[in-house]
Amino acid sequence: MSALENCWSHCLTELESRLGADQFRIWIKPLVAEVSGDSLNLIVPNQIFLQFIRDRYLGVIEESASSFFEGGVPAIALKVGNAARKAPPPSAAPARPVPTPSASNQPASVATFPAPAPSVRPVPPIQGGSTHHETTRLNPAFTFETLVTGKANQLARAAAQQVAENPGVSYNPLFVYGGVGLGKTHLIQAIGNAVHQRNPSAKIRYIHAEKYVADVVRAYQHKSFDEFKRYYHSLDLLLIDDIQFFVGKDKTQEEFFYAFNALVEGHKQIIITSDRYPKEIDGLQDRLVSRFSWGLTVAIEPPELEMRVAILMMKAERENFKLDSTVAFFIAKHIRSNVRELEGALKRVLAYARFTNQALTLEAAKEALRDILASGNRQITVENIQKTVADFYKIKVADMHSKKRTRDIARPRQIAMALTKELTPMSLPAIGDAFGGRDHTTVLHACRTIEAQRSADSELSHQYNVLMQMLRS
Numbered sequence: 001m002s003a004l005e006n007c008w009s010h011c012l013t014e015l016e017s018r019l020g021a022d023q024f025r026i027w028i029k030p031l032v033a034e035v036s037g038d039s040l041n042l043i044v045p046n047q048i049f050l051q052f053i054r055d056r057y058l059g060v061i062e063e064s065a066s067s068f069f070e071g072g073v074p075a076i077a078l079k080v081g082n083a084a085r086k087a088p089p090p091s092a093a094p095a096r097p098v099p100t101p102s103a104s105n106q107p108a109s110v111a112t113f114p115a116p117a118p119s120v121r122p123v124p125p126i127q128g129g130s131t132h133h134e135t136t137r138l139n140p141a142f143t144f145e146t147l148v149t150g151k152a153n154q155l156a157r158a159a160a161q162q163v164a165e166n167p168g169v170s171y172n173p174l175f176v177y178g179g180v181g182l183g184k185t186h187l188i189q190a191i192g193n194a195v196h197q198r199n200p201s202a203k204i205r206y207i208h209a210e211k212y213v214a215d216v217v218r219a220y221q222h223k224s225f226d227e228f229k230r231y232y233h234s235l236d237l238l239l240i241d242d243i244q245f246f247v248g249k250d251k252t253q254e255e256f257f258y259a260f261n262a263l264v265e266g267h268k269q270i271i272i273t274s275d276r277y278p279k280e281i282d283g284l285q286d287r288l289v290s291r292f293s294w295g296l297t298v299a300i301e302p303p304e305l306e307m308r309v310a311i312l313m314m315k316a317e318r319e320n321f322k323l324d325s326t327v328a329f330f331i332a333k334h335i336r337s338n339v340r341e342l343e344g345a346l347k348r349v350l351a352y353a354r355f356t357n358q359a360l361t362l363e364a365a366k367e368a369l370r371d372i373l374a375s376g377n378r379q380i381t382v383e384n385i386q387k388t389v390a391d392f393y394k395i396k397v398a399d400m401h402s403k404k405r406t407r408d409i410a411r412p413r414q415i416a417m418a419l420t421k422e423l424t425p426m427s428l429p430a431i432g433d434a435f436g437g438r439d440h441t442t443v444l445h446a447c448r449t450i451e452a453q454r455s456a457d458s459e460l461s462h463q464y465n466v467l468m469q470m471l472r473s
C-alpha cells in the first residue's frame with residue numbers, strides 16, 4: 001500500500017470516530033479514493049455530493065490527512081465519477097449494520113392502567129383492584145439505533161442515553177420539547193426500549209397525556225383513585241408524551257403532581273415531552289412547572305438539510321431501497337417542516353417507483369411529489385409572518401407597525417423582521433416599509449441583534465426555529 005493509500009485508511013478510521021457512524025456512512029463511505037501521482041483523488045457520485053463534501057467535510061478530511069503526515073497536507077482533489085468501488089482498506093471500520101429485529105430490539109411489555117381498549121389482552125387485576133390492567137407495547141422501531149443524530153437533536157439524544165443507562169439517577173425529570181413531528185416520541189420510547197432491554201422486569205409505562213387525562217376521569221367515575229395511585233406510584237419509568245394536553249385539567253395536574261413526587265422521591269425516572277418549553281405552557285400549575293426544571297430540559301430542533309438527507313437515506317435503507325443521493329437531496333431540500341412529513345414524502349416516492357415499476361430517478365421523485373411541492377411552494381408573505389409572530393407572542397398585529405419600544409413588543413417585532421429577511425426575497429427598505437415605515441438600518445440592526453441573540457440565548461433560538469417551522473409548514 002502506498003503512503004497515500006495508508007493515509008486514506010487512517011482518515012477513514014479517524015473520520016468515523018470524529019463524525020459518528022451516521023455521517024460517516026452517508027458522506028464518507030461512498031467516497032472512492034484513487035492515488036494519482038502525488039495527489040489523492042476522492043471520487044464522488046455526483047455534483048451535488050461534491051459540493052456538499054467540499055463545503056462541509058473537505059476541511060476535516062484535510063485535517064485528518066495532515067495528522068497522518070504530521071503536518072504536511074497531501075493534495076486532495078474531489079472529482080465526480082463512476083469509479084468502481086474498491087474493497088475498503090483493512091483498517092476502515094465497517095458501516096453500522098441496519099438494525100434487524102432481535103432480542104435487543106424487541107418491544108417492551110408495558111403495563112397500562114386502566115383497560116384502554118377491549119381488543120387488548122387483559123391480564124389479572126392488581127391486588128385489591130377492580131379495574132383490569134393490560135399490556136401494551138412500546139414501538140419496537142423507536143430505538144436509539146434507528147434515530148439519526150444531528151445538530152438538531154444531539155444534546156437531547158445524549159441526555160436520553162444517559163437516562164437510559166442510569167434511570168432515576170442522572171436527570172429527573174428529563175423534559176424534552178420541540179415542534180411537531182421532530183422525534184420526541186421516538187426519543188423517549190428509545191429510552192423505554194433501552195431500559196427494558198437492560199432490565200426486562202422494570203415496570204415501564206409510556207402514555208400520551210390525553211390518555212392520562214382519560215385515566216384520571218375514569219378513576220374519578222369509578223372512585224378508583226387508590227388503585228390509580230398505587231399503579232402509577234409503583235412504576236420504575238414513566239414516559240408521558242405531549243404534556244401540554246394537561247392545560248386546564250386541574251384534577252389531572254393534581255394527580256400527576258402526586259405521582260411525580262412519589263416517583264422522584266423513590267428515585268424512579270420520569271420523562272416528559274411537550275411542544276413548548278415548560279414555562280411557556282400557559283395553564284399549567286406553577287408547582288408542576290417548577291418541578292419540571294428539577295432535572296434537565298432539552299430541545300429538539302427541526303433537522304438541518306444534512307440530517308434530513310441522512311434520515312431519508314436511513315429510512316430507505318431500512319426498506320431495502322438504495323436511494324440515490326441526488327434524489328435524497330431533492331426531497332430534503334423541498335420538505336423542510338418536520339421528519340414526519342419527510343417520511344411521508346419518502347413513502348410516496350418509493351410507492352410511486354414500485355407502482356410504476358420504474359427506477360427512482362430525480363424525474364420520478366419530482367412526479368411523485370408534484371402536488372406536495374406545488375402546495376409547499378406557496379409564497380410566505382410579510383403579512384403572514386407578522387400575524388404568526390404576533391399570535392405567538394400574544395401581541396397585536398398593529399404592534400408590528402407601531403412606534404412602541406417596550407421590550408415585550410420590540411423583541412417580537414425584531415424577530416418578525418429577521419424572519420421576513422430570511423424567508424422572503426424582500427429588500428431591507430421594503431421590509432422597513434412593511435413594519436410601519438422604518439428605516440432600512442433599523443431592519444439591519446434587528447436582523448443582526450436577533451442573529452447574535454440566537455447564538456447566545458437557546459430559548460430565543462428555539463422560539464425562532466419554531467416560528468420558522470410554523471411558517472414553512
Ligand SMILES: Nc1ncnc2c1ncn2[C@@H]1O[C@H](COP(=O)(O)OP(=O)(O)OP(=O)(O)O)[C@@H](O)[C@H]1O
Nearest residue numbers: 146147148179180181182183184185186311339340
Ligand atoms: N432523528 C430521527 N431519525 C429517524 N427518524 C426520526 C427522527 N426524528 C423523527 N423521526 C421519525 O419521524 C416520525 C415522527 O416522529 P415522532 O412521532 O417521534 O415526533 P414527535 O416529535 O413526537 O411528534 P408530535 O409532536 O406530533 O407528537 C417518526 O416516525 C420518527 O421515527
